[in-house]
Amino acid sequence: MSDLSVRSLAVRHRFRIRRLHNWELTAGIVVIGVLMLAALLAPNIAPYPPNRLDIINSLQAPSWHHWMGTDFVGRDIWSRVLYGLRVDMLVVAVITYAGLVIGVVVGTIAGYFGGWFDAIVGRIADTVIAFPFIVLVLAVIAIVGPGLKGVAIGIIIAGWALYCRLARSEMLALREQPFIKSTKALGYSHLRAIFRHALPNLVRTSLVYSTVDVVVNMLVLAGMSYLGLGQQAPGADLGSIIASGQSYLLSAWWITTIPGIVLVLFGFGVSLIGDGITSGELLQGAL
Amino acid sequence: MLSVRDVSKEFILRRSAAEWVRRQPGDTHLAVNRVSLELARGEILGLAGGSGSGKTTLARMLIRLVEPDEGQIVLEGLDVRAARGRQLREVRRRMQMVFQDPYSSLNPRMSVGAAILEAGRVHDQPGSEAGGPFVARLLDLVRLPASAATRRPRELSGGQRQRVAVARALAVGPQILIADEAVSALDVSIQTQLLNLFLDLRDELGLAVLFVAHQLSVIAEVADRVAVMHLGEIVEIGPTAEVFRAPQAAYTQTLLAAHPRHVALAEALIPGGPA
């Protein structure tokens, strides 16, 4: 039947054109791509080891030798920022998506089965969401102890609940759809119905939300490091670099400003991707 | 082959806060009231009725998408209501359902071929190890080209999606198809194609079909026998021609009278020429 092939060609053609026109998505991917590349290749492109002390050359302004200057003990800021970005991006990706996976899985199961499991999960999730995010993270750090581990665990514990809620409410709607009901009629196991059929269809909202979440978590991570609760010295991460430059804000502005700009760039790029996905979605839905 | 006896279902509606405080039971809705019917091998039984007649609830109770409150459902000796685990899966394999809405009865993220193959594999149907030929054979059964296997549902029209839904149902090797308003959402010219498909499947595979519809005209086209439901009960049941030509029950008469009249068509499109 030729009309089948013609129709699908038309569909694919339209989708491709929309991707190219989607400048937000492209721009976002470019920005994040560059940052990721920089972070990945940090050991290769960083001109100096991040912790090499060079007191003689401390507080140097950006120059040919030190592209972004040095800090108060002579460490090269450019190298520190690269390594810091590396640590931050890795940690943020892990904690955001760990939270997403936990939240989505629990929420989907809760929404699918309903009953007492859903009631309990719902109450726990609501309680977690009710806590101010940072307070919860700080509480976990107080228990576990300062350091990246504490921040990571704290953010995961504070973050999964929203994904749980998102997934659960989508599941409640999806459950009534005939194609989910037909998994029951077809005699598929619950496992298959949940993971093979329901989950792929509801993960998109959570993924879009995660782009916002990644930025928030990055800022929280940087904030915790800034407060001294995150990445501990001598390890570098964007927050701690910013903190270290605080006393020199007016004189050696580069210590604080450069990592700050990198943070902003990161947030900007992720938001672009998020916007790009959403507007791409809306157009795709109209097909 | 399928015997349904005295099956009932009562839905409990949510209680208002006042009723809960006073410990009164909330409103109940008796959707199906002690309904009995039989479905023979290779037979197409129509289930007619307006909205609220209980026909959809009854159809769903047969495969236990909705649990009956009482009554017996026996499929070739298997007790459907008591079935658990593997037995329940077997029951479900033998009775498959095709739903009304072609736009949401297929997983939008799965290709047609994958959906059909999965159904076959889950039930270890013969031939399902060889993906391509298995899917091609089923697509052929529902008169779709083999190239449809790589398509996603959104690339197909409503009628094509319904055919895919039928193919998926057939993939598990059922003996009974339950069509729950399966053609109601389709254009008339496509509807007729699907009705012919059901008739073909009955002839080629010996399938029995329980055809749930609210339009008597559609039922008249496919069903050998018809059961008319009203307010949860079967008010009339018998061979389609008899019931429609000489309805006994008042409700059947009302339904028939309400159907728009049919105008006889002229012989040929062009006077004196071919039709």
Next chain:
Amino acid sequence: MTALLRLEGLRIAFQHRTGSTEVVRGVDLEVGPSETVGLVGESGSGKSLTCRSVIRLMPSHARMTAARVEFDGRDVLGLSTSDLRQHRAHNVGMIFQDPFSCFDPTKRVGEQVAETLRVNAGMDRSAAHDRALELLASVGIDRPEQRFRAYPHELSGGMRQRVMIAIAISAKPKLLIADEPTTALDVTTQAQILALIEQLRRDSEMAVLLVSHDFGVIAQACDRVAVMYGGYVVEAGPVDEVCAEPRHPYTRALLESIPNVESAGQRIRRAGIPGQPPNPAELRPGCPFVERCTLARESCHDVDMTLAEVAPGHVTACPIVAAAVGAASSTRGRP
């Protein structure tokens, strides 16, 4: 009889980033005062958009052009915003397929009727309230005082449709447009609603434009019918004549494929129409039915879809049929 509504050469296209898709490709339609005209077609035929063009109710990305859209002698295309509002309020009433989504779920139903009266007829609160009760009664709602205070979700589909009709006729329009008014309803309710529309039409000499995919509904309720396919009107004429002697291959194939109760027990397979209704995005010049038509020839790709008369008041867009009918009547010696 001067036409109340006249559409000539109506074209409606949807704009999107990569171009535009024409969904209505050149439609001519006339509705006389006090006449019930049916517009029948399957999905994608353009019938819904056509009826909405009368009050210019278009989605934002739709572009409408026409040689003429005239209502009661006045041009509709050139109306200013305020005149358009008057036109929509007083000349034309419209009811839709899904009675539920047309209501504000948080307001009582009677209140929504009264609101229309206050806004469009300038009535004060109590006059609007009384008139709303009258209207509810006139559309066959029993216990109107009680139903006045109901919320939309508390009413059945048939009731909601009646209320929508009440709102539509509240300003005593000259034309009532009903877009698939019975599709979402039970067969018995359907018959009641059609009877109601007919009764209202007789009482107030209103014209009705009834859009449906169900030929049975059209045959029952309309005086004349226009059959649409692929964005064109392919046939139009008195409804009994079109149903008994269709003069377009699509109309005939459609009529043949309609299931009917009388065929119960007869083991005749009804022939559907092979293939699918056309996708507006894949349009080609010529007759849109060419791929599914039993009479199709090469020349069908060049057909310009103008309507030719084959009998008084009965037109078709198929030149093959038109020629054959013309030849047949001339061989029979008719002038």
